[in-house]
Amino acid sequence: MRNEADISGKLDWVTVMLYILLVSLGWINIYAVVYDANAVQNIWDLSLNSGRQLLFIAASFIIILAIIIVDMRFYETFAYLIYGVVLFMLLLVPVIGKEVGGNKSWIGFGAFSLQPSEFAKFATALVVAKIIGSVGFKMDNLRSQAILLAMIVVPMALILLQKDFGTAIVFTSFLLVFYREGMSPFLLIVGVSMAFIAILTLIVENQWYLYGAIVLVLAIVVFFGKRTVKRILPLSVGALIIILTIQSFDYVINNVLPVRHKKRLEALVNPNFDPMGINWNVTQSKIAIGSGGFMGKGFLKGTQTKFDFVPEQSTDFIFCTIGEEHGWFGSLTVITLFMTLLMRVIFIAERQKNRFARAYGYSVASIFFFHFAVNIGMTIGLFPVIGIPLPFFSYGGSSLWSFTILLFILLKLDAHRSQVLQRI
Amino acid sequence: MNQGRKEILQFVFILVGVIFLIKLFFIQVLDNRYAELADGNAILRQVEYPSRGLIYDRNKKLIAFNSPEYDLEVIIKDVKKFDSAKFCAVFEISQEELRKRFKEMKARKEYSPYKPTLFMNQLSSIDFAKVQDHLDEFPGFYVQARTTRSYGAPSLANALGYVSEISKDNLARDESKIYKQGDYVGQSGIEAFYEEQLRGKRGVRFKLRNVKGIEKGSFKGGEYDTLSVPGQNLITGIDIDLQQYGEFLMEGKAGSIVAIEPASGEILSLVSGPSYDPNLLTGRNYSSNFKLISNDTLKPLFNRPLMAQYRPGSIFKIAQAMTALQEKVITPDTRIRCDRSIINCHGAHTNEDLRGAIANSCNPYFHNVLRRMLNQGVVDDPFGDTRVGLAEWNKHIMSFGFGKKLGIDLPNEKEGLVPTPEYYDRAYRSQAWKFSNIYSLAIGEGENLVVPIQMANFAAIIANRGHYYTPHLVKAIGENGKPLPQYQERHYTTIDSSYFIVAVDAMQKVVEEGTGQYRAKLADVIVCGKTGTVQNAPPLFDHSVFIAFAPRDNPKIAISVYVEDAGQGARAAASIASLMIEKYLFGQTKRPHIEQYVLNNKFE
Incomplete structure (x- = not known):
């Protein structure tokens, strides 16, 4: 097993250094909190928290060692099994789980608790990569897309059962992987434009202004172009669809969505909305x-983060400590x-030389990016308050291990990339 | 088919990072608002009020001091929902008042939910003990300790003045920017005049606190903190026992007593009758008491020794005599017939010299003396001659401190009036007036107006044989300090000091054989005095006036007493003056019949 022996020589040391740097900065920052x-x-x-986080970091290195020791073929081969085990754990959570901070997403093991939803990320990434990497897979095939969607919707749904909205929507980041692997950008474009229209609906109080603007744009587009029925009709239908979307979105906001969520949405688009209540954080x-x-x-000289003005500052709002104590320079460094x-x-x-590894790599990038x-x-008021951790900085063992596993499986695959047959 | 998608994803990732950095640059570097908000969050500005300077009497008896008091302040941002019924019970206010206070507070111009704002002032220390137990039930409310003024004796109110919250007008006028709304400031008397010395310097401490308002040490190690500097103590020349005795004697009367130490100008007592207890204008009942006192028809806030302008009456004859001697129109031996066809007179005398004329308060004598002064024949026409004479006369009289503010260390002093030629020009709307129009000046009637402090100062001038120190209350600023520089300066009259022996002799004669002999005379000391009976519109009694000093040589006390509507000067005023002198020189009075006479208030 010559290859196993000099595995360290083939690990991507740039990534390893980045990892160590981020984890160290994260730990120092938790100490500051x-x-x-x-x-x-x-x-x-x-x-x-600082002491415990150090313990979690130590455990991460054991996990890294385990990932490196295990044969690289293990991850592709047992992707479904891992996925199945994690799904099973997610199913168990509502039964034997314990509640922490409103979310029932923890399973206790003695003094420690684990968040299975965190591990669902890498498990889903493995399965998604395996499907994409399978022989004869075609991304533009509707059936393939349906299968892939199912693979991400199932864990999402199970996590939503735990009322952990934040972790659930992380799974939408796989859309970026699908896009990279050949899915038509149409879905992404539609999604982004819907979000854009939705925000406009929230910002503009009087819907008639929006409708007026749409009709105006339509008129201009129709006027400066070939005035044929073939061209005007689809444009008009498109405009009508947009108007109906706004109408229905407005309806959902005002009549379907719980007031709490509606307020959060309003708080998002209007930073001055209820600054001492819903927007307090x-x-x-x-x-x-x-x-x-x-x-x-x-x-260690921050006043806001030190004196508890910012809630959940070691987990979701950890970036505040960096911003306060190290200023824009610190933000620049971290970003x-x-x-x-x-x-x-x-x-x-x-x-990577096979699609499995490449798709897995993109899954890692997409999840980290998300x-x-x-x-x-969220911390600077550009996104609504959705409680998901900042990789390597937020306090917590499960999330740290989840990101570590995600990253180091990729590094393991990368170290052996020359051994695999080209299957792209 | 998937060409360029890697680059698109890379572009999106980088784009998001750049957007974040731009947004961060805006809120971190360009916008200072957040830094201010952060300070508001975490930095609590605690003002330390210095203790106001104490005020002592000449024997180091404490007459004004500070007692602890607590204000309730609120930081609205920190207020959580609380049980308003309980709050009202603890702080003893009604629900409407609670709502009103919140409304008023928020209406203030400088109101900020992040800053401590005065919610309720002057909880007494007893209230505070009760409030303290419940304070933690009302987050956002803090107790700020400060002191309130207390006065050792129910006395000297008009000289001491009072301390109260600064008014909106004064706040707007305050260019020093030292005061803020809710601050206490001396409003009259010594408290106002020596505000700068008494107030001290406020200190500020910046404390860090967490989201629950719990203190977390000082901000930047106390780098920006300033210590409060206590106000300076004042030692007055007041003899508080004498003062209280004077107020006791003035009970039921309107008028004033001013006693001065001639050698220094220190005021020994400054009685204004009627008066009030200065402690009424401290603490939480200030507003209601102030209304009561200021609406009193007897005007207890009117500081008569400084503000009441009276015609001086016969005491003025001494000033006339001194002026005439200086002008050399008479000598001490000049005899003038008491011609009662010119002006009425009293007592059995016919042809006195100057000393006798003063002792008997002879009106025709001084009528004649004034004519000699005003009409010296410098100019041929009688009108012009009187002008010249009056101008000269005015100069001499003014040098006694009449007709101008003496510059005592109290606010609101009045000038009185010593007529000038221009004054009569205005009054007659021409220059067609001469001696026969203005002869009432001769006997201290007519247009003359003096205030009691000027009369006492006048007595001190005679006691000093021709000079005075401006009367002042505070003899030392700080324990071993000095009075203000203007009170260390000797002022001379325009009269040669050699002439004053005539006035001293005559005043001794007044007390020993003249108009004052019965009530003003003391067994163990030579008192020099002069009575005055100032005409009043019938059916009211005349005003009773007496000035005096004692002992004759090396005088220790000079005094003026003015009792309104009390008849002859030899009665009420002379009695009070002699009792005050006796009390001051010997520590006690041994003439109960005179004291009783004064207290009975029947002087007809």
Whole structure:
């Protein structure tokens, strides 16, 4: 087994360094959150988040070792089995799970708890990659698309049962993988434009302005072009569909959606909406980040994050600590690190010799990107408050291990890329 | 078919990162609002009120001090839902009042939900004990300790003044920007005049606090904190025992007593009758009491020693005598016949010299003296001659401190009036007036107006044989301090000091054998005095006036007493003045019949 012996020589060390850098920064940052100048603290203390997070990091390295030791063929071969086990655990959660912070998504093992939904991400990524990588698979085939959609909808649905909306929508990031592998961009474009129209519906109070604008645009497009029935008819139908969409969206907002969600949506498009109530988190988060200035207040010197003004600051709102204590410079550093990681993962994905590994690589990139975009976007008021962690920074073992597993399976596959037959 | 999709995805990823960085640049670097909001969140600005300077009397008895008091402040942002019924019970207000207070507070211009705002002032220390137990049930409400003024004796109200919340007008006028709404400021008396010395310097402490409002140490290690500096203590020349005795004697009367130490100008007592207890204008009942006192028909807030302008009456004859001697129109030996066909007189005398004329308060004598002064024949026409004479006369009289503000260390002092030629020009709307029009000036009637403090100062001038120190209440700022510089300066009259021995002799004669002999005379000390009976419109009694100093040599006290509507100067005013002198010089009075006479208030 010569290949196994010098596996370390083939691991992508750029990614490994990025990983170590992000995890270390994340840990220092968690220490900054729990730091209390007035208390006698030991940073190794296991009753503090910083101490526990260190334990989680140590466990991550064991996991990494395990991933590297296991034969690379294991992941493709047993993708369905892993997927099945995770789904089973997700099914178990409502039965034996315990509730933490309104979400019943945890399974307890003695002193520790695990969040199976976190592990559903890499399991789904394996299955999706396996299907895409299977012989004769065609992305533009409707049946293939249906199967793939089913693979992501099932865990989503099970996670939604746990009322964990945030983790559930992470699975929509697989659409990016499908797109890369050949799915028509139509679905993405429709989705994005629907979202755009929905936001417009929320911003513009009087729907008639919107309708007027649509008709005006239609008139202009019709006027400057060939005025044939063949061209005008589909355009008019399109405009009508958009108007109906707005109408129905408005109806959903006002009559179907629970008030809580409606408020969150309104809060999103209007940052001044109810700043002390529904927008409290975002208001305080923006205050914390915004008060950082260019260079920040200094390590351990944040006031907003230290004195609990920002809720859930070690988990979902961890980015506030970076923004407050290290300012725009700190934000730039963290965002650049993430961008570099994403680019590196895409680079690795592209150099794979089979579709399975490539699709898996894109799954990793998409999931990381989704977490990154939604989490930071939420803290600076660009996305609604959806509670998902910032990879490697948010406190918590399950999420750290989930991201570690995602990343290192890819690195393992990458290390052996020359051994596989070309199946692209 | 999938060409370029990798690049599109890369572009989307990078685009999102760049959008985040741009947005972050806006809120972190370009927009300072968030930094301010963060400070508002986490930094609690605590004002430390310095203790106001104490006020002592000349024997180091405490007359004004501070007692602890607590204000209830609120930071609206921190207020959580609370049980308003319970709140009202704890703070003893009604539900409507609670709502009203919230409404008023939010209507204020400088209102901010992030800043501590005054909600309820002056909880007494007893209230505070009760409130403290319940305070944690009402998050957002804080107690701010400060002190309120208390006065050691129910006395000296008009001289001390009072301290109350700064008014909107004064706040708007305050250019020093030292005060903010809700601050306390001296409103009259010493409290107002020495506000700058008494108030001290406020300190500010910046504390960090967490979301629950719990303090988390000082902001930046206290770098921006300032310590409060307590106000300076004032030592007054007031003898509080004498003051209280004076107020006791003035009970049921309107008028004033002013006693001065001639050698220094320190005011020993400053009695305004009627008065009030200064403690009524402190604490939570200030507003209701103030309304009561200011609406009182007897005007207890009217500070008579400084503000009441009276005609001086016969005491003015001494000033006339001094002026005439200086102008050399008479000598101490000049005798003038008491011709009662010119002007009425009283007592049995016919042809006195200057000392006798003063002792007997001879009106025809001083009628003649004034004519000699005003008509010296400098100009041929009688009108012009009187003008020249009056101008000269005015200069001398003014040098006694009459007709102008003396500059005492209290606000609202009045000038009085010593007529000038221009004054009569205006009054007669021409220059066609001469001595016969204005001869009432001779005996301290007519247009003359003086205030009691000027009369006491006048007595001090004679006691000092021709000079005075501006009367002042505060003899030392700080424990071993000095009075303000303007009170260390000696002022001379335009009269040669050699002439004053005549006035001293005459005033001694007044007390020993003249108009004041019965009630003003003391057994163990030579008192020099002068009575005055100021005409009043019948059926009211005349005003009773007396000025005096004692002992004759090296005088320790100079005094003026003015009792409205009390008849002859030899009665009420002379009695009170002699009792005050006796009390001050000997610590007690041994003439119960005189004291009783004063307290009976029957002087006819």
